[in-house]
Amino acid sequence: xxxxxxxxxxxxxxxxxxxxxxxxxxxxxxxxxxxxxxxxxxxxxxxxxxxxxxxxxxxxxxxxxxxxxxxxxxxxxxxxxxxxxxxxxxxxxxxxxxxxxxxxxxxxxxx
Numbered sequence: 001x002x003x004x005x006x007x008x009x010x011x012x013x014x015x016x017x018x019x020x021x022x023x024x025x026x027x028x029x030x031x032x033x034x035x036x037x038x039x040x041x042x043x044x045x046x047x048x049x050x051x052x053x054x055x056x057x058x059x060x061x062x063x064x065x066x067x068x069x070x071x072x073x074x075x076x077x078x079x080x081x082x083x084x085x086x087x088x089x090x091x092x093x094x095x096x097x098x099x100x101x102x103x104x105x106x107x108x109x110x111x
Contacts, residue, residue, distance in 0.1 A: 011025075011026040011027070011028070011051070012026065014028065015027055015028055016028075016029065016066065016067060017066070017067075018048055018050055018055070018064060018065070018066050019064070019065040019066075020055060020058055020062060020063070020064045020065070021062075021063075023054055023055065025050055025051055025054040025055060026050070026051075027048040027049055027050035027055075027066065027088075028048065028049040028050075029046055029047070029048055029066060029067070030046060030047045030048075030049070031045070031046050032046065032047060045071065045090055045091050045092040046071070046090050046092075047087050047088060047089055047090065048064065048066060048071075048087070048088045048090060049080070049085055049086070049087050049088075050077070050085065050086060050088065051084065051085060051086075052077070052079055052083055052084055052085060052086045053084075055077055055086065055088065056077050056079065056086050058073055058076065058077055058088065059073070059076060060073055060074070060075060060076060061073060063093065064088060064090060069092060069093075070092075070093040071088075071090035071091060071092055071093060072090065072091055072093050073088055073089065073090060074089040074090065074091055075089045
């Protein structure tokens, strides 16, 4: 009989904490410099493989924290294989700031 393997099987043993807003989960980080997306090559700092049910709804330019560093998504998460996991393409953010402009707080980042 084939038994279903839980999604967190490897993440619990080898993953590290990933935070995006109020969502906290585990992920695998991979350091790379270039990634081919269709017919384009984009420069990125790293990728994070995470569970799709937790992080699959993130959008372009959303912020993610991993290992004490803040990153910005360069593309919506890319679903892998059966869709249980997705890969986030990230660039490192040097600073996150908030400014008050004409009665509205606006957030920004330095890359």
